[in-house]
Amino acid sequence: MKRTLSLILLTIALGACSTQKPANDPALVGTWKGLRTQTDKCQFLSWTTHLKPDGRFTITFFRDVQQTQAIQTEQGTWSAVNGKNELRTDGVRMPDVYTYQLVDADTVRYVSVAAGPSGDCQEDYAFTERRLR
Structure with a gap:
């Protein structure tokens, strides 16, 4: 009986270790600014993204480059590896998924892979964010 219980506990412990998510890419932690220029299909948009070490994020969207005319703020969880x-985003079923590449320590390039239903102008969407210091 003790041997069976020990085997069950060992299996649970090993299973818990293998299901842990890898740590988020620490190079992305921080505050970033991005913008989308106006096109035929899409309006101008700028934003500030805060990627926190605990896996939470906030993004505030603005109507102007100076970021004085806020549209909305979203928050949720992020993972990058x-x-x-x-x-x-909290309250949204589907995540936004991007591939990313660090251009340098303060510049990251994103390409949309899958966008949640709340996203606009997301098909074939690529953008660059720059770190704010």
Whole structure:
């Protein structure tokens, strides 16, 4: 009986270790600014993103480059590993998923892979964010 119980506990412990998520890419932690220029299909948009070490994020969207005319703020969880970044906005079922590449320590390039239903102008969407210091 003790041997069976020990085997069950060992199996649970090993299973818990293998299901832990890898740590988020620490190079992305911080505050970033991005913008989208106006096109035929999409309006101008700028934003500030805060990626926190605890896996939470906030993004505030603005109508202007100076970021004085806020549109809305979203928050949720983020995960980034192996060149893939996933943002899960609180209250939205589907995440926004991007591939990313660090251009340098203060510049990251994103390409949309999958967007949640709340995203606009997301098909074939690529953008660059720059770190704010």
